[in-house]
Amino acid sequence: MLDQKLQTFLTVVELRSYTLAAQALHITQPAVSQHIRKLEEHYGAQLIDFTGHQLALTRAGELMYRYATFQAANEHRLLEQLNQSAQTLRVGATLSIADYYLPPLLAPFLAQSFRPLALHVGNTEGMLSACIRGELDCALIEGIFYDNDFCSHIFHTARFLPVAAASHPLSQKEHRLTDLFSYPLILREPGSGTRAILENRLFQAGCSPQSFSSVLECGSFRMIKELLKATHAVSFMYEQVAAQEVACGTLTYLHLSDWQILRPLYFVYPRHSMSHKACQNFYDECLCPK
Structure with a gap:
């Protein structure tokens, strides 16, 4: 059974308010404050800060939130297993x-x-x-x-490559990363692993997506590849994502002398x-x- 103080802490963080947490938990606001204070006393660390009258987690609070979230998830999973409903x-x-x-x-x-x-x-x-x-x-x-x-x-290791239309002006010959900056860049949405890898690599090279002539965000690889075929834009993706189009001759992997990324694909739990x-x-x- 999840400790009531941890449940109170989770509710406060999710609702960003002691008052709303008290209403959601059907307890008084002083009781909410007491639960948080008891947690802080037990662990010897401040969990919540009210800088600028806005609720914010301290570093210890962030660690506690991850811990409490795990505990709540395991409590739910345990109840499912006890009821023999956790088959999927x-x-x-x-x-x-x-x-x-x-x-x-x-x-x-x-x-x-x-x-x-x-x-x-x-x-x-x-x-x-x-x-x-x-x-x-x-x-x-x-x-x-x-x-x-x-x-x-690690269940697979894949090459992360620049991709463009087969008719792109930079196809066929070897170039450098900076040669791509004259062209539009199509990249995935924030939160995408593909985007994070690209941004990290560009940062290491002292540049960013804004180094390209323009930037378009797109959450669909199918749309990205269709846009690449019809324009001189470039994008970056794992080798297998564009393999079929490269084999058909509509897209190509661009060859850069200063670009070589081999990335692991992870299975995590x-x-x-x-x-x-x-x-x-x-x-x-x-x-x-x-």
Whole structure:
């Protein structure tokens, strides 16, 4: 049973108000304040700050929030298991992985397994947050994650490449990254692992997406590839995402002398999850390199 003080803390953080938390929990506001104070006394750290009359978490508060969220998710999962209703493994995957890497791995698993599976697709940030909240049991991601919170396995390593139309002025010959800056850039939405990898690499080179002539954000790889075919724009994606179009001759991987990125694709699940064993079994049976 989740400690009442932790439940109060979670409610305060989610509603950003002691008053609203008291109303939601059907207790008095002084009781809410007492629960938070008891937590702070027990752990010897301030959890909540009211700088500028706005509720904000301290560093200790952020750690407590992650801990309490895990506890609440495990409580919910435990009740499901006790009621024998937790039969479905909830798996998240980023767009690149779900559409271009997962199907050939998943097909043999489904052919020989009768265990229910629920697949959800989103960006890296969304998948990780859903795992923390207990809405997903595990996820396949391509971006950066907080390793202390998750167990992880690398299930594939992929090249991350610049892509453009086969007729692009920079196709066929080798160039440098700065040569691309004269052209528009199409990139994924904020929270995307693909975007985070690109922005980190550009930062290391002393530039940013704004170094390109213009920037277009797009959450669909299908649309990105269609726009690349029809324009002189460039984009960056994992090799398999554009493999079919490159094979057909409509897109090409641009060759840059100063660009070489090989990135791991990760399978992750919360370190202290009640579904730890089921997640590990899924990896062993479906994703583990043979």
